[in-house]
Amino acid sequence: MDEPLVSLKGLTVDFDTGKQVVRALHGIDLDVGRGEAVGLVGESGCGKSITWLAALGLLGRTARVGGEVRLGVRNLIGAPVAELEHVRGGRIAMIFQDPSSSLNPVHRIGRQLGEALRLHRDLDGASAAAEARRLLDRVGIADAGRRLNDYPHELSGGMNQRVMIAMALAGQPDLLVADEPTTALDATIQAQILDLLGEIRRDSGMAMVLISHDLGVVAENTDRVCVMYAGRIVEDAPIATIFGAPSHPYTQGLLAALPELEGPRRPLVPIAGVVPEPSNLPPGCSFAPRCGRAIADCERAPPIVARIAGGHRVACIRA
Amino acid sequence: MLRYLAGRLLRALLTIFLVITFAFFVLHASGDPALMILSADAPPEAVKAFRAAWGLDRPLWEQYAAYIFHALQGDLGNSMRDGRPALQLVLERVPMTLAITVPAFALKLAIGIPAGIYAALHRNSLADRLTMMLSVAGFTVPSFVLALVLVLVFAVKLGWLPSAGSDTAASAILPIVTLGVAGAAILARFTRSAMLEVLGQPYIRAASAKGLSWRRVVTEHALPNAAIPTTTIVGFMVGTLIAGAVVVESVFAWPGIGRLLVSSVANRDLAVVQVILLLVAATMVTANIIVDFVYGWIDPRMRSRGLVGGR
Amino acid sequence: MTALLEVSDLVRKYDVRQGAWPFGRWATLHAVDGVSFKLEAGRTLGLVGESGCGKTTTAKLVLGLVPATGGEVRIAGERLPPMGSPQWRALRRRMQMVYQDPLAALDRRVSVGRQVMEPLAIHGIGTPAERRERALSIMDGVGLAPHHFDRYPHELSGGQRQRIVLARALVLDPQLLVCDEPISALDVSIQAQVVNLLLELQQRLGLAYLFISHDLRMVRQISHEVAVMYLGRIVEQGDPDRLFSQPAHPYTRALVSAIPVAHAGRRRRMVLAGEPPNPVDRPAGCAFHPRCPFAVERCRSEMPVLRTLADGRRAACHLAEALPRSIAA
Numbered sequence: 010m011d012e013p014l015v016s017l018k019g020l021t022v023d024f025d026t027g028k029q030v031v032r033a034l035h036g037i038d039l040d041v042g043r044g045e046a047v048g049l050v051g052e053s054g055c056g057k058s059i060t061w062l063a064a065l066g067l068l069g070r071t072a073r074v075g076g077e078v079r080l081g082v083r084n085l086i087g088a089p090v091a092e093l094e095h096v097r098g099g100r101i102a103m104i105f106q107d108p109s110s111s112l113n114p115v116h117r118i119g120r121q122l123g124e125a126l127r128l129h130r131d132l133d134g135a136s137a138a139a140e141a142r143r144l145l146d147r148v149g150i151a152d153a154g155r156r157l158n159d160y161p162h163e164l165s166g167g168m169n170q171r172v173m174i175a176m177a178l179a180g181q182p183d184l185l186v187a188d189e190p191t192t193a194l195d196a197t198i199q200a201q202i203l204d205l206l207g208e209i210r211r212d213s214g215m216a217m218v219l220i221s222h223d224l225g226v227v228a229e230n231t232d233r234v235c236v237m238y239a240g241r242i243v244e245d246a247p248i249a250t251i252f253g254a255p256s257h258p259y260t261q262g263l264l265a266a267l268p269e270l271e272g273p274r275r276p277l278v279p280i281a282g283v284v285p286e287p288s289n290l291p292p293g294c295s296f297a298p299r300c301g302r303a304i305a306d307c308e309r310a311p312p313i314v315a316r317i318a319g320g321h322r323v324a325c326i327r328a
Numbered sequence: 329m330l331r332y333l334a335g336r337l338l339r340a341l342l343t344i345f346l347v348i349t350f351a352f353f354v355l356h357a358s359g360d361p362a363l364m365i366l367s368a369d370a371p372p373e374a375v376k377a378f379r380a381a382w383g384l385d386r387p388l389w390e391q392y393a394a395y396i397f398h399a400l401q402g403d404l405g406n407s408m409r410d411g412r413p414a415l416q417l418v419l420e421r422v423p424m425t426l427a428i429t430v431p432a433f434a435l436k437l438a439i440g441i442p443a444g445i446y447a448a449l450h451r452n453s454l455a456d457r458l459t460m461m462l463s464v465a466g467f468t469v470p471s472f473v474l475a476l477v478l479v480l481v482f483a484v485k486l487g488w489l490p491s492a493g494s495d496t497a498a499s500a501i502l503p504i505v506t507l508g509v510a511g512a513a514i515l516a517r518f519t520r521s522a523m524l525e526v527l528g529q530p531y532i533r534a535a536s537a538k539g540l541s542w543r544r545v546v547t548e549h550a551l552p553n554a555a556i557p558t559t560t561i562v563g564f565m566v567g568t569l570i571a572g573a574v575v576v577e578s579v580f581a582w583p584g585i586g587r588l589l590v591s592s593v594a595n596r597d598l599a600v601v602q603v604i605l606l607l608v609a610a611t612m613v614t615a616n617i618i619v620d621f622v623y624g625w626i627d628p629r630m631r632s633r634g635l636v637g638g639r
Numbered sequence: 640m641t642a643l644l645e646v647s648d649l650v651r652k653y654d655v656r657q658g659a660w661p662f663g664r665w666a667t668l669h670a671v672d673g674v675s676f677k678l679e680a681g682r683t684l685g686l687v688g689e690s691g692c693g694k695t696t697t698a699k700l701v702l703g704l705v706p707a708t709g710g711e712v713r714i715a716g717e718r719l720p721p722m723g724s725p726q727w728r729a730l731r732r733r734m735q736m737v738y739q740d741p742l743a744a745l746d747r748r749v750s751v752g753r754q755v756m757e758p759l760a761i762h763g764i765g766t767p768a769e770r771r772e773r774a775l776s777i778m779d780g781v782g783l784a785p786h787h788f789d790r791y792p793h794e795l796s797g798g799q800r801q802r803i804v805l806a807r808a809l810v811l812d813p814q815l816l817v818c819d820e821p822i823s824a825l826d827v828s829i830q831a832q833v834v835n836l837l838l839e840l841q842q843r844l845g846l847a848y849l850f851i852s853h854d855l856r857m858v859r860q861i862s863h864e865v866a867v868m869y870l871g872r873i874v875e876q877g878d879p880d881r882l883f884s885q886p887a888h889p890y891t892r893a894l895v896s897a898i899p900v901a902h903a904g905r906r907r908r909m910v911l912a913g914e915p916p917n918p919v920d921r922p923a924g925c926a927f928h929p930r931c932p933f934a935v936e937r938c939r940s941e942m943p944v945l946r947t948l949a950d951g952r953r954a955a956c957h958l959a960e961a962l963p964r965s966i967a968a
Contacts, residue, residue: 027452052826067536090541098539111534114629115552124548128539160628165914176538195689196853197911200897204910222827225899266831268860270883270898277860279831283796 013040014183014216015064015101019076020086022056022063026071031288033059035240036076038314041184046210046217048227048248050263051237052284057220060237061186065101066093099129102177106189108170112161118145118172119157122179129180144175149205167198174205184216191226203230224267228252233320236260239285239295242314246321256317256328258300294325302327336620340613347609348399351602352392360384361596365408382408395602404606405599407592414599418588418607422570424494425577425584428503429569435508436515436565441558443512444519448527449546459516466513475506475579492581503580507573511565518561522554529553556627563619567612571604641716643814643847644678644701650709651696655919666919670696672871673710675945680814681841683848685862685879687855687894689915693871694851698817701849702734703727714815732762735808739820741800745792752778752788755806762811777806780843781836798829802836809840817849822857834861855898859883867891870918870926873945877952885964887954889931892962925957933958 022034034056041047049057062068064078064085078085080100085093097103105111112121122141126132132140138157145153148171161169170190177185187206191199207230210217221227227234227248234251236244236259244257255261265278282299285291291298293308300307306326314324362378363370379385383394398405404415447459482502483491490499526532527550535549536542565572570585577586585604592600624630651671656664671693678684686694699705701712703722712719714734720726738744745754755774759765765773775785781802792800801821808816818837822830834857840846852858858865859879866876867890875888886892896909911930916922922929928938937957945955956962 052828062533065537067533094539094541096539097537103534103537105530105534105537107530110530113531113535113549113553115556115627116549124535124540125538162629167914173534180539195915196855196897197689197893198914200908200910203899204908223899224827229899263827266828268831268834268856270856270859270895270900274860274880277831277835279835280828281832283798283829284826 011042014043015041016079017064020060020063021075022059023073024071033240033287037242039235041216041218044214044216046231048231048234049218049220049237050224050227050234052222054284055237056240057237058188061218065097098125098180100182101184101186102180102182103186103188104173104177104190107193108173109161109166111173112169114161118159122176125176125179144178148175166194170202182215186218188220224263239290240287241324243324250321256323257325258302259296336617340617343613344609348602348606351605352395355598355601356388359596361408361598364596404603407600408597409595414603417600418603421585421588425570425573428500428507428582429573431504432507433565433569435504436511440512440515441519443516445523447520448523463513463516467510471506471510471575472579474509475576478502478506494583503576503582506576515561519558522557523550526550526553552626559619559622563615567615570611571608642677643680643715645713646701647675648710649674649700649707651700651705652708668919669871671700674873676866678847678849680847681845682863683850683861685858685865686849686851686868687858687865688868691915691918692868694868695819698819698849698851702736702817732811733813734815735813737804737808737816737818737821740824741804742792744804745800747792751790751803755810758807758811774810777810781806797825798832801825801833815847819851837861855883855895870921875954881952887948887952887959888956889933890927933962
């Protein structure tokens with residue numbers, strides 16, 4: 010296999026709340042290849058967003074990050090700030106869940122785009138304005154020249170997400186991390202944005218990590234999925250395997266809990282219980298208390314991630 | 329825009345009018361100027377003559393109508409104490425008051441805003457906690473207590489500065505510091521919470537994710553947004569430039585508006601009190617209008633509020 | 640037999656100012672523009688559509704929380720009395736609302752048990768001991784344990800909080816629950832728990848649901864009938880299975896095709912151009928025509944009425960019979 014573009018090795022995150030230190034990520038191993046689209050799914054609090062915020066050093070001072078984030082020969086964890094700033098937006102760009110509040114309300118769209126162009130492409134003045142127009146055009150915003158003078162509140166949520174994508178493209182990154190990019194948007198607009206992301210990837214060969222709680226969104230827009238639960242990756246497999254032959258009971262449970270739009274209606278099978286608190290994880294497998302197939306051994310130690318087939322990893326002793 | 333301005337101006341004038349009216353009736357109901365100015369054991373004839381001379385023997389509403397009538401023509405009455413026009417008397421004192429309130433205002437901004445920003449950026453650090461402790465102390469200690477402490481230390485013990493009066497430029501220092509400290513404390517607290525609110529917004533994280541240095545994230549993205557709520561409190565401080573120094577002026581025997589107000593109220597020198605209140609109301613109202621325009625200038629959302637009225 | 644809930648030609652307009660205050664002109668926003676439907680006891684009507692389509696306003700109109708500009712709401716044949724009147728209060732016992740965000744709907748300083756008993760106290764029903772008894776039995780019915788009685792909302796999980804909201808709504812023995820996005824704030828694994836609970840409660844208590852959601856899959860799971868709204872009007876209404884597998888209205892088709900499918904293999908999708916227009920500037924003719932790939936001249940000038948098609952469903956589209964029904968097309 011080729012050298013991966015980005016490689017997370019044993020990534021951990023601890024939050025120091027002042028009273029106690031709570032581990033939110035328990036050693037994430039994840040490779041993203043050049044041009045690959047990887048999905049990261051899981052329920053709220055599973056650590057899917059934190060993983061990439063930690064990788065880029067965006068978690069703030071209360072977080073302690075351990076492990077390695079390899080980008081080429083560099084390790085981003087513990088790297089000098091200047092180096093990180095070069096990577097952010099330049100090699101790895103991010104877009105977020107709520108586009109309208111991810112843009113600064115007091116600055117014009119053009120200024121915010123120009124900032125990224127100056128940082129990563131050394132463009133200024135007229136050449137920056139021309140490139141900004143081209144980028145807005147690229148993400149399907151009509152009348153780009155005029156939109157540059159608009160403020161975020163003058164655009165719809167879908168339009169603002171297009172602006173965020175344009176801003177991410179400004180640095181010509183190798184990897185785009187899209188953190189729930191369509192969760193705040195309406196269904197028909199979600200479809201437009203996901204289509205746009207796919208199209209851009211086809212054109213530019215950019216890799217993408219798509220973080221979502223929606224298995225459907227991930228299924229249709231990525232090649233490979235990592236399922237996360239309570240700060241760990243529990244299953245990592247190609248799309249066809251995850252949806253055709255999932256191995257981890259949690260993945261199976263998620264799929265069984267999801268209603269279909271077609272075919273006969275079947276009763277939903279919910280996963281019993283609730284996600285454990287990060288500060289109060291069970292000693293063994295975090296999913297064991299909710300798992301129908303758990304045995305005594307499951308409660309002894311967290312299962313290690315095992316490769317059960319080429320490109321298919323599972324963290325379950327019962328798989 | 330013109331309609332908006334006209335509306336604002338009209339409301340401002342109405343506010344000022346209400347203040348004067350209220351003050352007029354409260355003052356006239358609260359004591360007899362004749363007894364205050366002539367002393368309580370003045371002969372009844374003298375009191376009667378005084379009352380007739382100032383129109384105090386006429387019905388209250390008539391006095392009020394006359395006052396408003398003259399005021400509209402620019403005549404705000406004369407001081408009962410020395411007979412000079414009240415407006416002139418008050419305006420003479422304005423520079424003295426501004427001489428301490430303006431530097432104090434600058435001091436508030438120069439200390440309060442940077443301290444608040446620093447505390448927010450270093451949240452929960454020792455410096456933050458210290459700043460906030462000082463800030464709480466700064467605005468909970470009454471200004472006359474602070475004034476007395478400062479006098480005790482710098483005038484009595486060290487002998488560096490005069491304890492009262494307005495003979496030298498150095499006399500202004502203690503009043504300015506006393507005024508500045510409390511304001512700076514309030515402003516620091518306000519700025520800190522405004523900053524913390526802004527720093528928690530998604531666009532701050534997004535700006536960092538773009539590759540901007542933290543310094544630029546703070547200066548270009550956080551500060552302009554934090555300025556919006558801070559404007560309110562700064563505007564309020566502008567409104568107190570004229571009348572915010574009553575206590576401090578009294579403690580330091582500083583011959584400004586504040587002291588004039590205190591002595592005029594004590595003497596029931598009605599015209600002078602009215603003029604001062606008018607001036608105070610006018611400053612407050614003007615400050616408010618300025619704040620509104622500054623809002624529009626720094627917050628584009630205020631400029632173009634689209635749909636008004638909800639779903 | 641009269642339906643439990645009958646809504647006919649319901650209209651709600653708002654006057655809004657377009658452009659920055661103090662400029663701009665006043666315009667009329669038709670949040671709900673002639674909506675009619677019936678809901679029988681023990682049945683569920685799903686209301687779907689994108690934000691701003693009028694589904695939440697419809698819910699508030701049904702409960703009388705917002706006065707209607709036109710049309711009427713009948714509960715068991717009786718006209719809904721004006722909000723705040725004693726008759727309305729009495730009727731409100733029979734219709735309860737469940738909101739999207741359970742934490743916002745609950746008072747975080749009041750214990751779970753007291754919040755569940757509160758509606759009983761407001762309506763002066765029973766003695767304190769009886770109220771407690773009733774609250775505990777309702778809590779048991781929605782899957783909350785007796786030890787939750789003295790807990791506070793923030794101590795419980797999102798799914799449990801939504802159960803509290805349900806218990807509080809059910810304690811007065813209502814006949815109709817209006818659920819506005821009741822599961823959108825919950826995690827996937829919890830959504831299924833709540834949907835199953837709603838289905839079970841309906842079976843046991845004969846409740847009727849007006850179920851508002853943007854999640855077509857969940858709506859299909861729970862509804863006996865579905866109405867799709869666009870810009871304040873119902874554009875298609877009928878059996879959920881048929882509606883979602885063979886939509887007659889192009890907008891329904893676009894909505895269905897926008898739903899990503901959680902299995903391998905991608906389908907061709909109909910991606911709409913543009914965004915929903917500002918409801919103040921409703922396009923002439925069919926409001927959907929500027930985004931509709933099938934629009935013809937007639938769609939631009941003539942507003943289609945909601946009419947019954949041969950298969951029993953209703954659709955508001957001139958071309959309903961002429962368009963292909965299969966999603967994959």
